[in-house]
Amino acid sequence: MGSHSHSDRRRFLMGGAALAGVVTGAVRSVRGQTPAPEARPRDNLAYGQPSRFDDTIRKTTGRATAISDTALMTPLQDLDGIITPSGLHFLMDHVNGVPDIDPQQHRLLIHGMVDRPLIYTMDELKRLPSVSRIYFLECNANSRPLRGPNGESVQLVHGRTSCSEWTGVLLSILLKECGVQKGASWVVAEGSDANKYTMSIPLGKAMDDILVAYAQNGEPVRPQQGYPVRLVVPGWEAIRSVKWLSRIKVVDQPYMAWHESGNNADTRPDGKGLWFRFELGPKSVITRPSGGQRLPGHGPYEITGLAWTGGGAVRKVEVSTDGGRTYKEAELQQPVHRYAHTRFRIPWKWSGEEVVLQSRCTDERGEVQPTIAEAAKNLRVTPDYFYEADHFNGIQPWKVNRDGSIQNALFL
Amino acid sequence: MRCSSSLLTAVIALLACVTALAQGPTYQLGRTPSEEDIKARDIAISPDGKELPPGSGTAKEGATIFAQKCAACHGPNGTGGGLVRGVIPLGNAKPVKLAFSLVPYATTVWDFINRAMPQTKPGSLTANEVYAATAYVLYRNDIINETDVLDAKSLPKVQMPNRDNFLPVQPGWKPGAKRPFGYYP
Numbered sequence: 001m002g003s004h005s006h007s008d009r010r011r012f013l014m015g016g017a018a019l020a021g022v023v024t025g026a027v028r029s030v031r032g033q034t035p036a037p038e039a040r041p042r043d044n045l046a047y048g049q050p051s052r053f054d055d056t057i058r059k060t061t062g063r064a065t066a067i068s069d070t071a072l073m074t075p076l077q078d079l080d081g082i083i084t085p086s087g088l089h090f091l092m093d094h095v096n097g098v099p100d101i102d103p104q105q106h107r108l109l110i111h112g113m114v115d116r117p118l119i120y121t122m123d124e125l126k127r128l129p130s131v132s133r134i135y136f137l138e139c140n141a142n143s144r145p146l147r148g149p150n151g152e153s154v155q156l157v158h159g160r161t162s163c164s165e166w167t168g169v170l171l172s173i174l175l176k177e178c179g180v181q182k183g184a185s186w187v188v189a190e191g192s193d194a195n196k197y198t199m200s201i202p203l204g205k206a207m208d209d210i211l212v213a214y215a216q217n218g219e220p221v222r223p224q225q226g227y228p229v230r231l232v233v234p235g236w237e238a239i240r241s242v243k244w245l246s247r248i249k250v251v252d253q254p255y256m257a258w259h260e261s262g263n264n265a266d267t268r269p270d271g272k273g274l275w276f277r278f279e280l281g282p283k284s285v286i287t288r289p290s291g292g293q294r295l296p297g298h299g300p301y302e303i304t305g306l307a308w309t310g311g312g313a314v315r316k317v318e319v320s321t322d323g324g325r326t327y328k329e330a331e332l333q334q335p336v337h338r339y340a341h342t343r344f345r346i347p348w349k350w351s352g353e354e355v356v357l358q359s360r361c362t363d364e365r366g367e368v369q370p371t372i373a374e375a376a377k378n379l380r381v382t383p384d385y386f387y388e389a390d391h392f393n394g395i396q397p398w399k400v401n402r403d404g405s406i407q408n409a410l411f412l
Numbered sequence: 413m414r415c416s417s418s419l420l421t422a423v424i425a426l427l428a429c430v431t432a433l434a435q436g437p438t439y440q441l442g443r444t445p446s447e448e449d450i451k452a453r454d455i456a457i458s459p460d461g462k463e464l465p466p467g468s469g470t471a472k473e474g475a476t477i478f479a480q481k482c483a484a485c486h487g488p489n490g491t492g493g494g495l496v497r498g499v500i501p502l503g504n505a506k507p508v509k510l511a512f513s514l515v516p517y518a519t520t521v522w523d524f525i526n527r528a529m530p531q532t533k534p535g536s537l538t539a540n541e542v543y544a545a546t547a548y549v550l551y552r553n554d555i556i557n558e559t560d561v562l563d564a565k566s567l568p569k570v571q572m573p574n575r576d577n578f579l580p581v582q583p584g585w586k587p588g589a590k591r592p593f594g595y596y597p
Binding site: 179188190255258268269270273275385 | 436441450455456457501502508509511512515516521523524527534578579
């Protein structure tokens, strides 16, 4: 399954598509039938595009990362509601480029400690009962405090989280089809990117709510997000949600793959390490007004932002306009979905004075988002420990200056 | 008589149905892979190394392979791409981000080199080359000796320096369970 041969084939097909002309557009496929492979040139009519006046785009910190790493952050400050448009979904790749996969050639193999190993085509996966669920995906390195210009926008600090409506088959259905054997306790999931990205996931989660997703926000999952099929592991650090999924091996132990040990293990100041942290903590951030923006003058504004938690549903978001001395409960956009971004809103009047705006999330288990000082006290470290820590979910303060400019006040 | 026989048929059908629900596939989709299908794709190596292929290599042999196939990215001394950065204790004023301080088993290193290296042609190394390259990077990080031979038997026995300094993998994870203190942030 080399990606090189696929891209060669694609190039060939794209050449052929021009000759095929009218015929290309006429191919229609019913769910479960075989669509003809084709390359459709997409223009503004065939696939609608944003206004030329709109520059809502993903951005990178420009930080040189490890080999072939790409990091593009979602412009949270420019978005409304809870759904992230697919083209603006954050991208944080630990693989060797985005593979160009022909769905006709793609296969999902399930084997290991099962009674009946099975290979599925994409058409077969789409014949199985499907579900659509709204889930966020957040990188475990999201919200690491940043200094300097990169630290002044919600996009660059917190933009490694996105929320989509994912459609696919529950992994539990596939595992039941194969018949999981006694003694099995983990699954090892593998992608068909050049590096065959690998992750271990406890069987309990696999049998609970993990999706094998082929659609995102109503259309096929985008190549950068795992086309033609990926895992979506609700509420857990997004490194578990293996893209370009091609193999599930049912096993009796975690395999300690590179990206879940050497590259993504966590350490604590007490000398202990953690290989698996799975769930993300309760988090919220005000997306407007936020760092780098400027209020044009005093008067009425709406404070709005997003909250989410690996613990399930967001129960409450409180907003403070006095740096955390007092909090007021914000309105949550209904319905609140479990493991999804939750939009909060609260009206506010700016007097023109210097103020600090911040929000605090409480989830359905009663876990509360800490301030950076509280988090540091818990771990007995100084706050700058979190510059390089993962899973940081501290409260984000934004300071509104008298001239209306807004800056990151985490370390002010 | 007729009535009872159809009742019997119904009961048998029902029993068959229950049995099917208990262990059989419901949708009968997908195809059964051959042993070869599985073998060709089953490249993941577990910590006990039971999937490791035959072959062997030493750091000495690995140095040659490194110079030919790895140095272009990792540099002639292996200091590029986080490869040779040593191993330190986990207790630290800052989170430890050194790969070889965090890798629990040498099988992890073998597995990743085998599946993802070299970047220009992942998966192209022979088993002997992977054993040798693994031995070389372990040697360069002061984990094994230059002449130690790594093979399917010896590789899983390599003691990675911080293996015993990790908390046990969260056992028995259950949906909705509160996390123990220290698991976040």
